[in-house]
Amino acid sequence: GMSEITADHPEIQAMVEEAIKSASVSEVAPSPEIYTEVLDRTITELMKESKDRFPGAPKKGGWVVDNYPLSVDHWSALSEKGLLPDTIVCLKNTQKDGACVLHRTYLANMDEINSKILKRLTDEALKKKEEEVRRKMQETLTSEEEQSLEADEDESEEIILPEFAEDDFPDIPEMEIIKKKIDLFMHDWQKVESEIKLSSQVQIVVLEIAEKTPESLLNQIVLVMEKPFKYHSWELSAEDLNEEAEDLAAEEEDEEEEVEEE
Known part of the structure; x- marks a missing residue:
């Protein structure tokens, strides 16, 4: 008859693991109403x-909101509440397939990720060993081969963690959840960015983080934010100067005519 399917069944465990992965990728944010109420x-x-x-500080302003939810509904709620920012900054990493942000994330979660890598490599090594033992057992064993098998079993392979260079792409199963989160972010950002451009005059700044320090990124952001408030001079061409001269001459003629009439 059919074997009873329990929670320990490999397929059930695989389904549970996939569900946990999905849940960890799609983090649920509070509703737009709650967000805007608290923010207000x-x-x-x-x-x-x-x-x-x-x-002379303006009554409003002087605040920064970090990691605001990337959803059109959350953006619309901000707009309806009159809480639109002057500038939106999006930090992205598109160079080398996002290797920079992946490497940073790996470093930030190194202990957890390394333990998962170690477990996978250990499981793979054990599985390989078991298959090797089974294969040898199926063969006709001589006494020498038996001794060799025993010697093999006594030897335990050393598991070495892979090393990742700073500009390397850690393409390993343990990074899949992080890669999914990045893909989700990029997808959501494209939708929200389109909505922002359609519905408001808010300034959008998109900065690449690769090979940049937090200080240099901050300086770039400050420059962009201050730009609208700075006086902008422009270079006058010869044509502009001629027009200026003609306008001045015309004004002088008008003044002379007015004097003569008086």
């Missing part, structure tokens, strides 16, 4: 504290 309250409190942050 926080900004109101912030305004009370920071209204005198510097002479």
Whole structure:
């Protein structure tokens, strides 16, 4: 008859593991209403504290929201509540297939990822060993081969963790969840970016993080944010100067005519 399927069944365990992976990739954010309500309250409190942050400081402004949910609904809620920022900054890593952000994530979670790698490599080594033992047992064993088999069983292979260079792409199963999260982010960002461009005049800044320090990225962001408030001079061409001269001459003629009429 059919064997009873329990929670320990390999297929059930595989399904559970896949469900856990999916859940960890698609993190559920609070509803747009809750987000905007909390944000509105926080900004109101912030305004009370920071209204005198510097002479002539505007009543609103001076705040940064990090990791706001990437969804069109959350963006629309911000717009409806009148909480649109002046600038949106998106940090991305597209160079070398995102190797920079993958490497940083690996370093940040190194202990956890390494333990998973070690477990996989150990399991693979054991499986290989078991298959080798089974294969040898099926053969007609001589006494020498038996001794050889025993010697093999006594030897335990040393499991060595792979090393990743800074610009290397850690293409291993243990990084799949992280890669899925990055793909999901890029997908969501494209949708939200389109909505922002359609629905508002908010400035969007997209910066590549590869080979950049946090300080240099911050400096770039500050420059972009300050740009609208800076005086912009422009170079006058010969044509512009001629037009200026003609306008001045015309004004002088008008003034002379007015004097003569008087």
